[in-house]
Amino acid sequence: MHFIITDARMARSHAIHLSGTRLVSALVTLSLVLMLMAAGLYHWVFLKGARERWPVVGTLVRFVVHDEMEQRDRFMRENLDAMARRLGEMQARMLQLDALGERVGSLAGVSPQELHVNTARGGALVEGRPLSLQEVKGTLDDLDQLTGERTDLLTVMESRLIDQRLKKMMVPTQVPVSNAPIGSRFGWRIDPFTGRQALHTGLDYQAVVGSPIVAAAGGIVVTAELHPEYGNMVEIDHGNGLVTRYGHASKLLVKKGDLIKRGQQIALVGTTGRSTGPHLHFEVLVQGVQQDPQKFLAGGGSVPAMPAPAAPQHVAAMVLPPDHRPH
Template identity: 45%
Template sequence: MQVILLHPRFSRAKSMTLAGRHIVLLIAFFLMAVLATTALLYFLLFRFASPGILPFVQAKIAFSTASDTADSEKFLKENLAAMAIKLGQMQAQLLRLDALGERVQGLAGIKPEEFNFKEVPGSGGVESSDLDGRKPQAFGMSEFQFALDAMGRDIGHRADYMDVLETTLMSDKIKAKLLPTNQPVQANYNSSSFGWRVDPFTGRSAFHEGLDFPVLPGSPIVAAAAGVVISAEYHAAYGNMLDIDHGNGIVTRYAHASRLLVKVGDIVKRGQRVADSGSTGRSTGPHLHFEVRIKDVAQDPRKFLAAGTDQAKMAGLLGN
């Protein structure tokens, strides 16, 4: 490559011949100069720049940093607000779960000191890094949010389970209260059992549909279970008679009373005094004739009263 140089100071034109290696050296020198200049500018800018030097560049950097900080703070505030709402919901769920637990505890007959829902259970163990050499990892924002959501779902599932358990226990307790298992009078024995016997008036074999409890006149007669009074009247054979409906086709009958203390339609509680004993109707002396009928078929009252005695013994054992 030939280069011709022209200048007024030259008396004649001069020419210069450049080989390929000269061109390569010139390009390399140019690139090295550009790189060196750029490096020098960066060094001076970020190492020795004072507030008065390159104000535009510094302002640009400051604006970018401030924008990033503002975005980070906004993201953090939004996440904290969302987690605070979630935490509030979980606290409300825990309060409801505590109340449910106390009700279930009472229905199940568990002593409060044996299962305290408001007491934090103990925990512990060997740290994982001591076993396998792995270092514990700190929770990030996303991991913490995931754990919080998972815990919220778990609390909801447990609350649903406790609801079902409470409903079941409550249903069982109601059913137990509606079963005639409570002794209707204070008597140590019955003078006439359920089944075939010799009729005290005719002397012939007859089927006795209840139990006879000998008691003093005026002794309190109580409801064997909770229910509704469906009959309170005088009957030629039963005398002053009381029928209580306990649901599911179960009816109890109290006969030969001297006085009735409730009327038709009254709702009575288990163990409530409903009449006084006597010897009215077809009776040889003061006593209570007690029947349990299911769908108007007489049943042996002893199996119900025995179940009540067993429940009382079990409650006494649990109480001790």
């Protein structure tokens, strides 16, 4: 495309040649310039009209602002409704957690009153009407406080349950020799060495030499030595004045100061010390007084407080270490 430009007197002329690419570029540039000018003019007119409150422009501005406000309110309402539904679900779960906490608390021996926890608290949610932002915020604050209280309560209950479990594990309820019949039981009998009435202070489990002896409960070994009457003897302290004694072993597998778990092998059956045959002599002492081990083995973890049996009347009673003749 050729353009010829001349002056008014036709004295001079100037020819301009535009190719297809140059022509397209020029049109695009011109279009952009016009668009920018139109946008600037539109923006200036609306700003000036809004500031000076021109009737037509003011109406258009109010319409646009109103539409934007409606969209924003609709968006906020949808989000508030979604949050309200979630809060309702959280409150329902909190009620379930309250019921579970009360059941677990009864097992752990903890009541909500111990922590001044109010289990009757609900929330600010009201069915059938939309909630305001302040109501949702208030409900969230209530749930946050309630969650903290439940956390404290469950922490105490966990501590109580762990304490109960540890105490139960420290009570001698496991038979120290498996599949072994009881020869002599706890109580008064005729001592085979002296022929006199004497208190047999434990249980005798008949077993072959070398049979494993296990701890009836967890604890700490306080004695592991050769005793002149009990032979190779192990004593385990379970706390709270509770001690178990294992006598006449052929071999000791633990030493003083060892930490023992329930069911851990501690010795082997033998016939050392004051004994007439291979067996385990098993005793339970509470505050240094021998008790009937069967009361513990059958108690399932409870600690019976029982006095030592009284001596029979008209008989000279004597308490001797057991001869432990199995029969």
